[in-house]
Amino acid sequence: MQLMMVLDGTVASLALSRIQEDLGLSDAGRNWVITSYALTFGGLMLLGGRLGDAFGRKRVFIAGVAIFTVTSLLCGLAFNEATLVAARALQGVGAAIASPTALALVATTFAPGPVRNQAIAIFAAMTGVGSVTGLIAGGALTEVSWRWIFLINVPIGLVILVFAFSSLSETNAERLKLDVPGAILATLGCTAVVFGFTEGPEMGWGSPLVLAGLIGGLVLLGAFLLVERRAENPLLPFSLFRNRDRVATFIAIALVGMVMFSLAPFVALFVQDVLGYTPLRAGLAFVPFAFGLGAAAFVASKLAVRVPPRWLVVAGTLLTFAGLMYGSTLDTSTTYVSHMLGLVVGVGFGVGLAVVPLPLCAISGVGPHEIGPLAAIAQVANVLFGPIGLAIVGAMATSKTLSLGGVSGVPAAEMNPAQLDALSQGYTFALLGCAILAALAALAALFIRFTPEQVAQAQAAEKAAQEA
Template sequence: MSESRVPEGAPASNQSAARATVNPPAATRVMGLAIVVLSGLQMMVVLDGTVANLALAPLQADLGLSDSGRNWVLTSYALAFGGLMLLGGRLGDAFGRKKMFVGGVALFTIASLLCGLAVGEFMLIAARFLQGVGAAVASPTALALVATTFAAGPARNQAIAIFAAMTGIGSIAGLIIGGALTEVSWRLIFLINVPIGVVIVGCAFVALKETAGERLALDVPGAVLATVAATGVVFALTEGPELGWGSPYVIGALVAGLLLFGAFLYVERTADNPLLPFSLFHDKNRVATLVAIFFAGAVMFTVAAFVALFVQDILGYSPLEAGLAFIPFAFGLGSAAAVASKLAVRIQPRWLVVAGATIMVVGLLYGSTLDSSATYLANLFVPVIGIGFGVGLAVVPLPLCAIAGVSETEIGPLAAIAQVAQTLGGPLALAVIGAMATSRTLSLGGISGKVADMNPAQLEALGNGYTFALVGSAGCALIAGFAALFIRFTPQQVAQAQAAEKAAQQA
């Protein structure tokens, strides 16, 4: 929680009084408008990420997007969200969490309106980027507001549980609601956020109380450099297959991205309050953990995109049918998460990650062999559940490994960095794997553009590109499993991390 600074050596009574005036009294009951506002925002942000995958095929057909433009619909949002998330959380600490929460939700809502009204590729991608910026401010601030709004103990524990549950509910609801809305128009998946966002902003003014800002140095240059550097690299990799790898735009973007990344590392080493403290990476186990988190996030992001495209463009599924086809994935993931949370404190977590990665690799390589003759029950149902189960086994132990063996004050920063690693793994991997898929399609005589304009041979080439993308996803899973072999945390350390995480939430 944010606290005002009290001079060293001040009397204890003065320190207590100063702290007491910082934040309003915390609520002792969880049910009320506050938890509806905070969890509603979380559900909206998660749902928006889910439904975008289902809308890619009709969106591309309606606006005539290129394959690279279609991928930018996903990556622009994720790059802004992941790149600015750490800064977004600190803005709440510095200027007041209620104020930043309302501002973030308002920006997300306006951007959603612009997405729904988009008339071309540039407008849609720019609006999606603004959505990501709004989410990067609102989402981490919402989680911090849960801690300051509800009293430590049962009330806060219940509030955190409800807030976390919105991630799972939003993911599944997004598959159904998003599919149904996309059946009518892809614009509705964005426009529906507008009335919801307006209600959340209005209720936030009533239900939430402001927290005092804390004067601290904000690493704005670091956040901007990281986001722009990643965007440059992603642009080069995404546009390479269509513009040509020798294009000055592609080469220029790649060089600029790498140079800006070097500038980012320099800024982080010299900043007073860096977003990425290098001291947190002295432990090789933690570095291996973050690498595994990055590539596990890449698997989830890329598989969702290309499977959704394959079942709609190649198998002819409607958006709603595609959404329903993904539900077994969510159940497989949830089942594995329940198993992994118990096993992680009994066996070395690296073996859970390796087992999960192995299951993912097998399922994805099988999926890469499918073509237009595939049917859901015969060819997709079991692999979808299996890949989801593999993801669940891998992603549960990794965040605990990220915070294992650190002091309570380092849990928050490390947990945030782990979340950023998972979020940024998706768009960066999609850039590489998307380039692989497009190159494969073009090499087989396919074209980039509307599916309705393609002949059977071009459709076959397109499907081959989509399934080849799953080979790239399998490669990400393989790297995640290999990195996990270098994680040496014990079950006891993971159990301590679970206890420390709970204690940090209750503090």
């Protein structure tokens, strides 16, 4: 399940150009293909984890995989923008139910000790394997048809269901009061804000619908905070945010998530629409990013217990900032080896330096019973703020393109040179937006005061919690 979810997130970015051309999507509709999935996934993830505790993890996991599999089929059969976006949103619901239950099932399926440690290591490795495999397999599948990036999930999902029924044991259900209102308000609030930023450039920032989305989203998020203060079993316990260092950590996690979520689609669109790469070639062009990230993650995991973690995060985000500022100067004359290879590796390395210490900072200095909730909130912050970042960066890109005489929703192959240049400048302006987010993440990281000793304790506590 973990491998399938990572693959799905990677390949969708590579297929955007083909999907937009085939279904005639607007630029806003193109962004919704990515954001609709992430909004429901991130918004409902905490509730999905509680469902497993309340109704039994095997049962909930199977339900989530079934929803994900059926909606993947619907995505592959979509015939217009509305059907694809709706199916992607439902696919995110399935992922939100299955994903948080999957790791918990590893802990209940395998005996404590070396066997469980090996299972957790394999589970974690699926993220790296899926990232690289998704770039290659996703590009190859998109060459045939973008529909196959979703249809390939169907046989995989069926295999998961067969083994889940036969191999997993049910866990005891707990009597929990679920915070359904909180999950719904958080998801709807973020969706409304994303709608406002996504549709603003094309509908007009003074449009009643755009204003209603932005204002209504803020009202819904305010209502979410009120509900959480009074909820019996809140998704977001405010007691976990009394530490200022932890608040700064979550802000940095959210901003880094916005950078990563926004970066991939626009680089993929730039190399395909502007440089004329095929989806497979675009996927291969991304592979050095994964290697740069992996190398930095290895270095950061060693240094995080020796140097203050904020300096690793600051160094990583500033390296990312510098790379993206350079990326914002690319144009139609760009070549991969001369201009992009070093950029891709450098930004990957910068992101890797930042993403390793931040989750450890999120769980530093707390008791064993608080590690799980804090780790889950950190994951949600990373996933849920990504669509908001893409909406803001996407609005920058579309506004820039339209201001230069470009057009929205027209295949790049049908554009004249002036329109293509406007499109190129829009995409690179999006990279400037990502660079600004990276700089803000570096600023937030300066306020993280956790020590290397606290990070080392967090590493040990996290390992102990997994082995318990």
